[in-house]
Amino acid sequence: MAITKTATVLGGGLSGISCAIYLQQFGYKVSLVESRQFLGGRSFSFKYQWPLETIDNGQHVALGCCSYFFDFLDKIDASQYWVSDSPLNISIRDTCGNKSVLRESTWLFPFHLLPSILRFPFISYSERIGIILAMLMAKIQSESEAMSEVSFHDWLKSHYQSDRVIKRFWSVIVKPVFNDNLDNISASMGIMFLKVGLLGKQGSADVFYPTAGLSECIGFPSERYLRDVGCELYLGSAVESIQMDGNRIREVRLRSGQVVHSDIVVSALSYPNLVRVLDDSNIPLAHLSGDISELRSSGIMNVYLWYLRPPMEEKFCLVVDSPIESIFNRTDIIESNHTSDAMRLSPDRYYCVVLSIGNANDYMKWTHDEVVAFFSEELVRIFDDPDLKTPVHVKILKQPEATIRCQPGSTKYRSQCMTSIENFFISGDWTLTGWPSTMEGAIRSGYSAAKYIHEGYYA
């Protein structure tokens, strides 16, 4: 007779969801505990009162190279919500009203970006040649421990990239992926992104964005899938503490007073929440590999602005020489999805753009009026349109712990999935995934933990 093993997953973000999906697929009876009433973690949407629309906690995109993410979408039947302008066709604007396009020439693969870089207008011709040489060096750069100890900024400098070209090209392309300045990104991570994303397979740099609220694209379909396969969901149930018996976890106690028992427990909590739960349970952090108390986060601020007429023509653009990393034409993106009733525009018909500002912790200290004045003025300069100074309405969303920093030397702080507690495992975008803190990293970590438990631990 087959014996069903039981597993409890703590946290219903992308990592916990993917871990639960794969453990269930490997034959485990899974319970998933999530403190909020819905799944999705740091990727969710909610109803905004005025204008009555669904908005996200923060604009999310995925690149074509995020293979685990797209497999995950297929599994939960949500691929239809994510679209891209394939082949790659990204609008790039500066703050003087000039516009360029980074376009993929598919027939030139693997030199698909060459024509666009040679035409990139915001730097000199010799700087463009320098970029191509640095990309070639990245392509042949071997992985070494030393690369994780120096910054991507310093690696670029040692490959003859001027401050101007770092600011006007490399930051524009690389900063949004890591939500950080280039001197806060290790060279190994920056080069990994160049190899896998920009110089990877055909389509690997295509930018996919959701055409409905994030919960409609991730959380709700995940919940449907997990219920269908028989996973027990404890929603709105925060983990209070973990109780040990010798070197094993005996039970998980929830704030509701419920107690959950299982053969194994996987934490898919973010690292600050895991530290809190372990502390409240008197379980030393030394049980985890990696010194997670040394991990640091970087914040993202999203500014939603509504106007009386369409403020931009393209679906989204990156910005040179501005604290705004990218601007999304939210109305146009949502309108392209005619199936999404929840996202229909308000009858008053306002047009919404979303500004994504990375590494934004300093801006988060500003007042609402200071943010509106500064960033609407920035929009006036980017689109050379004085009317953008006066949005009809503005909503500012601040996420101070949006992503973990991939600083030089930080790889050793990220935990592996196994711990020294016999039946306790770890996943999350902050664990040792080899990826930056992204949806792809979170899903990879959940899958790896499930696979390790299935093949390694209980084999």
Ligand SMILES: Cc1cc2nc3c(=O)[nH]c(=O)nc-3n(C[C@H](O)[C@H](O)[C@H](O)COP(=O)(O)OP(=O)(O)OC[C@H]3O[C@@H](n4cnc5c(N)ncnc54)[C@H](O)[C@@H]3O)c2cc1C
């Ligand atoms: C504004 C913003 C923009 C982003 N943009 C992008 C992007 O464009 N592309 C991209 O790939 N990534 C992006 N990210 C990062 C991405 O969202 C995260 O990497 C990913 O969602 C992390 O998933 P996770 O499951 O590891 O962690 P989380 O999503 O943090 O999941 C942890 C879960 O644990 C729950 N929890 C906490 N405490 C308890 C407790 N005591 N008991 C039970 N449950 C608990 C939380 O509610 C949460 O649901 C962005 C993040 C933010 C915030």
